[in-house]
Amino acid sequence: MNTSALKALVSDWRVAMLIILVILSVVAIFPHYDQNGNMVSNIQYGLDLQQGSWLQLEFRAEVVGFTTDRSLEEFITDLSKKLDTEVILVDPTHLEIRKYYSQEALEPIFTAAGGKINTYQQGVSKSTAEDVKRILENKINTLGTKDAKVNTLTGMNNIARYIRVELAGVDMKQAQEIVGKQGKFEIRVQTVGNQSEHVLFGDAITSVENPSQVPAGSDHWGVGFTLSDSGATAFRNGAIKYGATVDPANHYLVMLLDNNTVYSAPLSEDLAGKLQAGDIRKLYASTGMGKAGTQQATTLEIHLRAGALPVDVTIAGSGGVSAPLGERYKTMALLAGIFALITVGFVIYFRYREPSIVLPMVLINASEIVILLGIISLIKFQLDLPTIAGLIAVVGTGIDQLVVITDEILHEGKVPSPNLYLKRLSRALGIIVVAAATVVIAMLPLALMDLSTLKGFAIITILGVLIGVLVTRPAYGKIIMQILSK
Amino acid sequence: MGFIKYDIEKYSPKQLVIIPLVILVIALILLALNMASTGMPVTPGIDFSGGTAVTVFSSDTRDQIQATFSEYPLIGISEGVNDGKFLKFSSMDDAKFKSLTSLITQKYPDAKIDQIGESFGKTLQYQALVALLFSFIGMAIVIFLAFRTFVPAVAVILSAFADMVMTAAAMNIVGIPLSLGTVAALLMLIGYSVDSDILLTNRVLKRQGKLNEKLAGAFNTGITMTTTTLAATIALFLVSWFGSVQILMEISAVLLIGLVFDILNTWLTNAGILKWYAQKGGVK
Numbered sequence: 001m002n003t004s005a006l007k008a009l010v011s012d013w014r015v016a017m018l019i020i021l022v023i024l025s026v027v028a029i030f031p032h033y034d035q036n037g038n039m040v041s042n043i044q045y046g047l048d049l050q051q052g053s054w055l056q057l058e059f060r061a062e063v064v065g066f067t068t069d070r071s072l073e074e075f076i077t078d079l080s081k082k083l084d085t086e087v088i089l090v091d092p093t094h095l096e097i098r099k100y101y102s103q104e105a106l107e108p109i110f111t112a113a114g115g116k117i118n119t120y121q122q123g124v125s126k127s128t129a130e131d132v133k134r135i136l137e138n139k140i141n142t143l144g145t146k147d148a149k150v151n152t153l154t155g156m157n158n159i160a161r162y163i164r165v166e167l168a169g170v171d172m173k174q175a176q177e178i179v180g181k182q183g184k185f186e187i188r189v190q191t192v193g194n195q196s197e198h199v200l201f202g203d204a205i206t207s208v209e210n211p212s213q214v215p216a217g218s219d220h221w222g223v224g225f226t227l228s229d230s231g232a233t234a235f236r237n238g239a240i241k242y243g244a245t246v247d248p249a250n251h252y253l254v255m256l257l258d259n260n261t262v263y264s265a266p267l268s269e270d271l272a273g274k275l276q277a278g279d280i281r282k283l284y285a286s287t288g289m290g291k292a293g294t295q296q297a298t299t300l301e302i303h304l305r306a307g308a309l310p311v312d313v314t315i316a317g318s319g320g321v322s323a324p325l326g327e328r329y330k331t332m333a334l335l336a337g338i339f340a341l342i343t344v345g346f347v348i349y350f351r352y353r354e355p356s357i358v359l360p361m362v363l364i365n366a367s368e369i370v371i372l373l374g375i376i377s378l379i380k381f382q383l384d385l386p387t388i389a390g391l392i393a394v395v396g397t398g399i400d401q402l403v404v405i406t407d408e409i410l411h412e413g414k415v416p417s418p419n420l421y422l423k424r425l426s427r428a429l430g431i432i433v434v435a436a437a438t439v440v441i442a443m444l445p446l447a448l449m450d451l452s453t454l455k456g457f458a459i460i461t462i463l464g465v466l467i468g469v470l471v472t473r474p475a476y477g478k479i480i481m482q483i484l485s486k
Numbered sequence: 487m488g489f490i491k492y493d494i495e496k497y498s499p500k501q502l503v504i505i506p507l508v509i510l511v512i513a514l515i516l517l518a519l520n521m522a523s524t525g526m527p528v529t530p531g532i533d534f535s536g537g538t539a540v541t542v543f544s545s546d547t548r549d550q551i552q553a554t555f556s557e558y559p560l561i562g563i564s565e566g567v568n569d570g571k572f573l574k575f576s577s578m579d580d581a582k583f584k585s586l587t588s589l590i591t592q593k594y595p596d597a598k599i600d601q602i603g604e605s606f607g608k609t610l611q612y613q614a615l616v617a618l619l620f621s622f623i624g625m626a627i628v629i630f631l632a633f634r635t636f637v638p639a640v641a642v643i644l645s646a647f648a649d650m651v652m653t654a655a656a657m658n659i660v661g662i663p664l665s666l667g668t669v670a671a672l673l674m675l676i677g678y679s680v681d682s683d684i685l686l687t688n689r690v691l692k693r694q695g696k697l698n699e700k701l702a703g704a705f706n707t708g709i710t711m712t713t714t715t716l717a718a719t720i721a722l723f724l725v726s727w728f729g730s731v732q733i734l735m736e737i738s739a740v741l742l743i744g745l746v747f748d749i750l751n752t753w754l755t756n757a758g759i760l761k762w763y764a765q766k767g768g769v770k
Contacts, residue, residue, distance in 0.1 A: 314580060317606045317607075325541070325597070328729065335725050336734065339725055343718065343720065344714050348714060351710045389670065396715040399714045400714060400715060403707060435680065437628045439676075442676040454666050458673075461677075
């Protein structure tokens with residue numbers, strides 16, 4: 001091929017697009033040496049290719065669709081008492097029950113309370129799931145873990161059954177400790193200056209509500225919480241003993257988490273009066289107005305729970321990879337990719353015996369991988385083992401389709417005239433589009449479902465097929481035509 | 487290429503279809519038997535049945551490992567190359583599992599641990615089956631839309647179905663469990679298996695020329711396609727086997743088996759039905 005032919009080829013829009021995409025991808029991947037002389041790039045690795053752990057937690061709670069003839073408030077209070085747990089109205093027809101009951105166990109209780117179950121699904125509402133997510137993130141952050149992700153897996157009906165925690169650089173034992181760990185929560189009363197006396201520990205708090213406005217709609221925010229009977233007695237005794245009920249302004253209530261003050265405020269006059277008269281179980285800590293008030297309320301809620309989750313969870317699944325094993329898998333995956341390309345090259349050579357066909361084929365194939373890795377780096381997708389299997393699958397289907405193009409064009413061993421060539425190329429692309437459509441459709445359910453690790457595999461396969469059909473196959477058709485017509 | 491001669495002329499459609507048909511029936515019987523004995527057509531692995539899988543690299547013998555984990559429900563040890571060991575535990579409660587993790591992190595700090603709880607496994611299994619079903623239906627719809635003729639479309643779908651059934655039966659025989667990885671491989675197989683079928687059908691229906699020549703031409707191209715895919719898969723299998731990367735090993739093994747059955751089903755089942763259809767006058 002002479003220079004002018006090469007120029008014409010490169011300036012063909014299909015080929016030009018391929019070249020531009022490859023260059024952009026290399027920029028996106030950005031392979032370089034860091035200051036320690038190690039080869040690094042922008043590709044992010046999943047937990048099975050680096051040290052890390054994941055925990056998938058399942059909520060021991062359920063969301064129930066219901067109907068009742070009674071007033072909602074009465075019905076919920078009644079249910080809550082019968083079920084011995086918090087019952088929260090998600091929307092006018094759905095309740096979240098924060099304790100695990102099977103549908104069979106719930107039905108008689110609902111009937112007794114004057115209601116009926118229409119739907120039942122294990123899990124929690126989206127907003128509760130978000131709360132849990134916040135609490136977990138908070139806990140992980142205080143421990144200074146560098147690279148953590150918490151994702152709720154919410155289904156189409158807005159019910160989350162699972163929450164997944166991924167911690168890079170942490171082994172499984174540590175991960176379990178971090179997620180399971182609770183802080184030490186304490187309430188003290190200020191005596192003189194910044195001295196204070198112990199009143200109660202976090203175990204006296206039986207439940208914590210979500211942030212709310214009191215009075216409703218006033219934009220005065222705070223968090224309600226309930227004490228156990230003995231906790232309420234201890235609280236009253238402490239408040240009276242240290243003078244908080246008679247002189248609230250000089251005897252603040254102080255809340256501490258792991259010995260750090262997280263909240264400090266005087267008793268309200270109203271409460272001070274009531275406490276003089278007797279035990280109070282339901283308390284409310286106000287945090288102020290507006291956005292700042294809401295935010296403080298949210299944090300205080302987490303602190304009041306001392307890192308405990310509003311809903312019980314069990315470990316549904318978990319896993320972890322050590323650093324050396326992650327390295328080893330990375331090497332193996334790289335080897336597998338290179339080895340796959342080389343063997344494919346040999347088979348193609350054996351079939352066509354023509355380096356000028358084999359070389360473009362293998363290069364086109366490799367370019368697909370580069371573009372895919374570029375996209376992976378750009379969208380910060382995590383490369384893990386199933387994704388690598390997907391990449392290698394893309395090599396497989398990719399080369400298949402290049403063979404279809406080549407054979408279709410070379411039909412009967414003759415190099416066709418440009419007119420006939422175009423007809424054959426479009427016929428070949430017709431076959432390819434149908435094949436590609438099937439792969440995309442076959443992978444779609446996996447890409448849409450949260451089937452843990454397989455999502456990446458499916459997404460990469462679909463992306464690979466699309467890039468193939470839209471970019472690399474048309475470019476190959478052009479290149480092979482130039483080469484054959486020389 | 488010419489290292490395999492595809493003499494489709496010699497055989498009648500019936501002769502072509504009979505071998506894969508017999509294998510398909512045997513495969514279906516095997517799956518039914520497995521279903522009767524275990525409740526699932528393909529034996530589920532830890533991903534679906536629940537349990538813990540541990541990969542360690544250690545020169546410890548089987549007995550030593552068994553002794554180390556005597557207090558835990560160890561149900562299997564298999565060995566790879568290079569001292570790679572794959573341990574399997576059945577389900578245990580959270581507390582027991584936590585103590586197992588600390589034992590493993592202390593004894594084999596380089597291990598890889600994967601644990602799936604029973605109920606989570608059930609959810610995954612249900613989702614995987616739904617995914618397989620939807621994939622297959624989706625594929626069938628695409629094929630029907632693409633060819634818009636009944637017999638050729640059914641031939642393609644039937645070959646894809648036969649591929650999956652035969653592969654599933656072979657998985658039971660070889661002892662590859664159904665896992666997230668192997669489900670992915672089976673889905674991939676749907677894509678791969680229709681590749682060559684589409685090529686074949688396209689050539690026979692849309693090209694001019696003698697039927698046998700079209701079939702032979704399609705075979706030439708199609709077998710190259712499958713061989714290249716096989717080559718890539720073999721490469722993946724060998725590397726993951728040497729490196730003891732279990733998930734890649736399972737995926738590539740299933741693909742390997744499936745591709746071999748695909749050759750059979752494309753060039754005997756699908757080609758046989760197409761030949762019959764053409765001889766009946768379906769192809770102009």
